[in-house]
Amino acid sequence: MTKRKCAFTEFELKNLLEETKTRDVTDEESEILWNMYYERWGTSAYGRCLHPHWLLEDMKEQRKKENDAQEQIEVREWLQREKLDWFDEPDYEKTNPPITILCEKPDACHSRQKFGNACRCIRENFRTQSDFEEWQESKLTELKNKIIKLVE
Numbered sequence: 001m002t003k004r005k006c007a008f009t010e011f012e013l014k015n016l017l018e019e020t021k022t023r024d025v026t027d028e029e030s031e032i033l034w035n036m037y038y039e040r041w042g043t044s045a046y047g048r049c050l051h052p053h054w055l056l057e058d059m060k061e062q063r064k065k066e067n068d069a070q071e072q073i074e075v076r077e078w079l080q081r082e083k084l085d086w087f088d089e090p091d092y093e094k095t096n097p098p099i100t101i102l103c104e105k106p107d108a109c110h111s112r113q114k115f116g117n118a119c120r121c122i123r124e125n126f127r128t129q130s131d132f133e134e135w136q137e138s139k140l141t142e143l144k145n146k147i148i149k150l151v152e
Contacts, residue, residue, distance in 0.1 A: 007036050008052070010059050017052045025050075071111060075118045082128040094131055099139055101125050 005028075008016065016029060025033070033050050040058060103109040103121055112119040117132065126132040 005032055007039070008032060008055075010056065013052045013056050013059075017056065020052070068114065071115070071120065074123065075115050078118060078123045079129060082130055085128060092127060094127075094134070095125060096135065096138070097125050 016025075030050065033052065033055070036055055037050065040055070101121055101124075103112050103119065106112045109119060109121075111121070117129065122132050126135065
């Protein structure tokens with residue numbers, strides 16, 4: 001007796017999606033898709049056809065939610081570090097990275113949209129939020145001085 005497969009991996013779903021452009025889904029594949037739908041939604045009667053695309057979209061959405069939850073934990077820890085540093089007073093060298101560390105397209109950056117000034121590119125380059133704010137002020141002053149020199 002052979003063990004029957006009960007689910008496809010994401011890779012297998014992508015392959016199935018490509019293959020079904022030129023052929024019909026087999027009975028075995030259809031049964032596996034049905035089982036996956038039933039496990040995920042309880043039924044396939046939500047107005048969706050039995051198609052690998054919807055399972056792939058759901059997998060992407062689940063991965064996005066997991067990443068957001070993990071990033072939320074990282075943001076919380078990053079914000080709390082400032083409070084902990086107030087008590088511990090650690091000795092560290094503040095960084096002065098170039099302005100290019102910021103998101104190239106802030107409107108398209110999911111992390112920036114969700115967490116603002118605690119986005120991934122800022123957390124990776126600054127120890128605390130106050131370090132980032134100091135850097136931000138210094139860059140604004142630097143740019144202001146450059147503009148004034150150009151105008152004079």
